[in-house]
Amino acid sequence: VGVHESHQMTIFRIIAAILHLGNLEIQAERDGDACSISSEDEHLNNFCSLLGVEHSQMQHWLCHRK
Numbered sequence: 113v114g115v116h117e118s119h120q121m122t123i124f125r126i127i128a129a130i131l132h133l134g135n136l137e138i139q140a141e142r143d144g145d146a147c148s149i150s151s152e153d154e155h156l157n158n159f160c161s162l163l164g165v166e167h168s169q170m171q172h173w174l175c176h177r178k
Contacts, residue, residue, distance in 0.1 A: 125162050125163070126162075126163070128158075128162055129158075129159045129162040129163050132155040132156075132158045132159040132162070133155070133159050135155040136149060136153060136155050136156055136159075136174070137149070137150065137153060137155075138174070138175070146175070147175045148175055149171050149174060149175060151167070151168075151171060156170065156171060
């Protein structure tokens, strides 16, 4: 396809992170008005390590709109 090898690994890392994000278990709270994600969720841990983002921040902002 003509993509340099170093760029391929970055693309693969992003795709793997997106796939892990799709496997997160989000629990509904307060009759569906709120949600939470377990801090021990394996897919959240993998997502954060692949993209190099802070675990607690991702856990928070995936459940809050602002």
